[in-house]
Structure formats: C-alpha cells, structure tokens
Amino acid sequence: MTLESQQEQVHLLDVGQKNQNEVEKMQFDDRTLQCKDCGADFVFTAGEQEFYAEKGFVNEPQRCKVCRDAKKSSMRNREPFIAVCAECGGEAKLPFKPRDERPVYCSECFANKRDSV
Numbered sequence: 699m700t701l702e703s704q705q706e707q708v709h710l711l712d713v714g715q716k717n718q719n720e721v722e723k724m725q726f727d728d729r730t731l732q733c734k735d736c737g738a739d740f741v742f743t744a745g746e747q748e749f750y751a752e753k754g755f756v757n758e759p760q761r762c763k764v765c766r767d768a769k770k771s772s773m774r775n776r777e778p779f780i781a782v783c784a785e786c787g788g789e790a791k792l793p794f795k796p797r798d799e800r801p802v803y804c805s806e807c808f809a810n811k812r813d814s815v
C-alpha cells in the first residue's frame with residue numbers, strides 16, 4: 699500500500715464519520731414541552747435531546763429550566779426550615795418553607811394527627 703492510498707482511505711473515513719454525525723443530528727427537532735411545575739411551555743431543543751440521548755436518558759425533561767434550576771438550588775440548600783408547631787408551640791423542622799395560611803406541626807404532633815385520622 700502506498701502512502702498516497704493510505705491518506706486517501708483516512709480521508710474517506712473522515713467523510714464517513716462526518717456524514718454519520720449529520721444524520722444523527724437530523725433526527726432531533728426542537729420540541730415544545732409543558733412544565734409540570736409551573737405549566738409554562740418550554741423548548742426541549744434538538745441539542746438537549748441529543749445530550750439526553752447520549753447520556754441514555756429515556757425520559758424527557760418534566761420541568762422548564764427555571765423550575766429545574768430552582769429545584770437544583772433547593773436540593774443544595776438542605777437546611778431545614780424552622781417553624782413553630784401549631785399544636786404544642788415547639789420547634790417544627792420542615793424540609794420546605796411553609797405557606798403562611800397552613801398550620802405546621804412538629805414531627806411528633808404531625809404523627810399524632812396522622813394516627814388520629
């Protein structure tokens with residue numbers, strides 16, 4: 699085999715690789731999905747779909763970027779929220795910030811309430 703024909707082969711391989719990538723990209727189209735959390739429409743871009751496919755993710759994203767980022771930062775921020783128990787006035791540790799209109803209970807009172815129902 700001459701050097702020239704080797705180079706020719708390498709060149710052909712390169713072209714083949716490139717075409718394959720282009721074909722794979724063609725399979726993805728931007729899609730509009732609805733966020734599970736806030737109900738807003740968001741775009742699941744072709745690039746993201748490709749990324750998901752590469753990672754082997756089967757499920758489509760359920761949330762828009764805003765909600766995903768919010769979720770991520772709330773996961774990082776694991777400090778429990780301290781509130782006052784509506785039943786015994788003790789300390790109630792919550793994994794989330796309570797809504798003002800809802801009474802919160804410490805884990806003991808919460809367990810009692812649940813048992814009494």
Ligand SMILES: [Zn+2]
Nearest residue numbers: 733736762765
């Ligand atoms: Zn959202």
Ligand SMILES: [Zn+2]
Nearest residue numbers: 783786804807
């Ligand atoms: Zn309590």
